[in-house]
Amino acid sequence: MKSTLAAALLALCSAAHAASEYSPNAGQNFPNRVLFGDTHLHTVYSTDAGMVGTRLGPDEAYRFAMGEQVKSNSGLPVKLARPLDFLVIADHAENLGLPVLMLEGDARLLATDFGKRMRELVLAGRGVEAQSLWRKTRIESGKDPVGGLGLEGTAWERLTAAAEKYNRPGQFTALIGFEWTSAPAGRNLHRNVIFRDGKDHADQIVPFSAYDSLDPELLWKWMADYERKTGGRLLAIPHNGNLSNGLMFDDVTLSSKKPLDRDYAAGRARWEPVVEIAQTKGVGEAHPLLSQSDEFADFELLDKASLAGTVPTTPAMYPREYAREALKRGLAYEAKLGANPFKFGVIGSTDSHTALATTESDNFFSKFGPLEPNGARERWNELVTGRGPNMPPEVVQPMYRLSAAGLAAVWARENTREAIWDALARKEVYGTSGTRVQVRVFAGSGFKPADLTRPDWVANGYRNGVPMGGDLKVPSGGRPALLVKAWRSPDGANLDRIQVVKGWLDRDGKTQERVYDVAWSGSRKRDAGGKVPAVGNTVDVKQATWSNSIGAAVLEAYWQDPEFKAEEAALYYVRVLEIPTPRWTVYDARAFGWELPKDVPAAIQQRAWTSPIWYTPS
Secondary structure (H helix, E strand, C coil): CCCHHHHHHHHHHHHHHHHCCCCCCCCCCCCCCCEEEEEEECCCHHHHHCCCCCCCCCHHHHHCCCCCEECCCCCCCCCCCCCCEEEEEEEEECCHHHHHHHCCCCHHHCCHHHHHHCCCCCHHCCCCHHHHHHHHHHHHHCCCCCCCCCCCHHHHHHHHHCCCCHHHHCCEEEEEEEEECCCHHHHHCCEEEEEEHHHHHHCCCCCCCCCCCCCCHHHHHHHHHHHHHHCEEEEEEEEHHHHHCCCCCEEECCCCCCCCCHHHHHHHHHHHCCCEEECEEEEECCCCCCCCCCCCCCCCCCCCEEECCCCCCCCHHHHHCCHHHHHHHHHHHHHHHCCCCCCCEEEEECCCCCCCCCCCCCHCCCCCCCCCCCCHHHHHHCEEECCCCCCCHHHHHEHHCCCCEEEEEECCCCCCHHHHHHHHHHHEEEEEEECEEEEEEEEEECCHHHHHHCCCEEEEEEEHHEECCEEEECCCCCCCCCEEEEEEECCCCCCCEEEEEEEEEECCCCCEEEEEEEECCCCCCCCCCCCCCCCCCCCCCCCCCCCCCCCHHHHHHHHECCCCCCCEEEEEEEEEECCCCCCCCHHHHHHHCCCCCCCCEEEEEEEEECCCEEEECC
């Protein structure tokens, strides 16, 4: 026995000398998991939520996101199908915490006539009037009605304390953030500001608000000042641009109205690496008037007016509102300026003002507390835009046109603030319309079809290509190829197809686009025009049900750009479509016996959009 053991030890030592490594995972450091979360949730600490019926605060918001069942603002039990991995409570910086401190009877607030009147209205159950007074006072004066009292600092320290309380590295991440709510002339320029840091850094400042400036360039300056002061890190996420009347991706600066220059382009790319592409206020990927050959561009559009809802949106504004067009125009700016102001990745999020990050169509608790699913028709008929008297009919958009949600997905190594923030910063992220489809894509010039099936395809993808959000280099004579895989959500709908969306700058300096079907379920064949037939539709509208009897659980594709020209700048992103499922309004109609509205579909194809991969000619 002793001699056998000695021989084995001797053999082991000899083998150690012969092999320097064995485990394929040793030293592995690339992102190996996808995390789903919400970077845009409001609680009672936001004045436009707390004044009008939201009663839930950060404690309930975090507990709900972590999978607990809670009571909604209207008293209904509510729970997610599966917990989220991370959450950003992004309450509005403007009068942060005012509803809470007012109800608490904060002495600083009640020492003002404005504060006394606001509290009287709220305690009398006239919260809508209180919010109207707040808005009227802000607009007429152009100033903070409670400025200088220090209320925001008190509220901010409470919110950062809640984030610390619920942040559990490796299990659940509570990122610190806030919303800067700039809306010049009622046009949406909102950004969510996300901290990589904890409370010790974040408490050294008070959030920058629209009272400080409406100009995003001054927001970026404030962010730079924060980083210099604290050694921390920040990034900002613009909201989807479809309520901006063409302002979100404009060709001129906000304050000076000067054409975008290199400094502006570099600054915007530096501070805003990601854009929100989907949320309750509609989807901002593409518009059918801009992408007329894209049969799936007409999806969850809220496209008739600005955020204020008084100025109609004209077709001339759409190119400066929708992400795909902005991404294409960014290629032209890169060629002209040497910097790209619109070189952004994409995510989705909720923008819920209920403190409930509900993301499923059958579990939609609305954007505002009073519009939770309690059987009141206001849930559908209250207006998103066009609320004032004598509004032209073209700006009127009722609440039933809202989208159920959006969701952010990040590829990360671990569930921590640092890993999630870093994924956002490098744009290795994607957005969904609320579903938890998993999508992975790599682009390279040396990939072969067999690379899609090799067991180490991810490691090979990083080794020989770039992931979503990356910059692709193509050697002389090469041609870009994409490796794409998509998996349905474990409890979700099957997949219809994978598409590659290409945008490019042609030799005449004009932007172009094309959508390629690269993988699809079943035995469908392209028709004579090259179009893949529809996947089918199993939705039972009356029963609000559907079936996975069509579609595929997994789709994958190797795709090589057939029209690549080395001298033309290009970008590629992937869009994954599910089979049709009931829209949230169908679930409502079933629950409350309502007749479905005529101007929204009964069935929709939920989807995911990846961040682009860019190719820039040498």
